[in-house]
Amino acid sequence: MMRIKTYSVIISLVCTIASCTNATFNKKSEFKVFGNCNMCKKTIEEAVDVRGVVAANWNKDTKIMSVSYDSTAITITDIKKKIAEAGYDNDMYKSSDSAYENLHEGCHYERKE
Numbered sequence: 001m002m003r004i005k006t007y008s009v010i011i012s013l014v015c016t017i018a019s020c021t022n023a024t025f026n027k028k029s030e031f032k033v034f035g036n037c038n039m040c041k042k043t044i045e046e047a048v049d050v051r052g053v054v055a056a057n058w059n060k061d062t063k064i065m066s067v068s069y070d071s072t073a074i075t076i077t078d079i080k081k082k083i084a085e086a087g088y089d090n091d092m093y094k095s096s097d098s099a100y101e102n103l104h105e106g107c108h109y110e111r112k113e
Contacts, residue, residue: 025072026054033058033065033083033090034109040088043107047086048079065090 033044037060044058044065052073058065067079077092084093087103089111100111 025070026068027071027076028066028068029076029079030064030066031076031080031091032063033088034063034111035060035088036107036109039104040107040109043086043103044083044088047082047088050074050082053079 035041035044035058041058041060045056048056048067052070054068054070056065056067065083067076069076069079080090080092083090084095085099087095087099087107089095089100089109094111100108
């Protein structure tokens with residue numbers, strides 16, 4: 001009987017540690033990304049379809065990007081860089097002029113200087 005109790009305590013402890021550890025690695029963030037339409041949405045979300053990003057959703061009406069990611073695999077800075085490299089300015093990075101110009105004409109949003 002004592003063995004079963006000991007094993008139960010050990011299993012509970014391991015599960016608690018595992019769930020706490022995973023919680024510290026999984027991060028959520030929201031930030032502004034400029035764009036116009038559903039084509040923009042697809043491009044923005046595909047830009048962060050990389051290792052470490054668990055979920056990504058850009059709202060075309062609010063211009064808010066929501067991401068969930070594994071902070072041991074990717075940083076929020078890297079995520080924002082990838083979006084800028086795809087042609088979309090965000091709250092941290094401005095896209096290069098050439099990446100912006102490569103967007104479909106309908107996806108050219110008003111850029112801030």
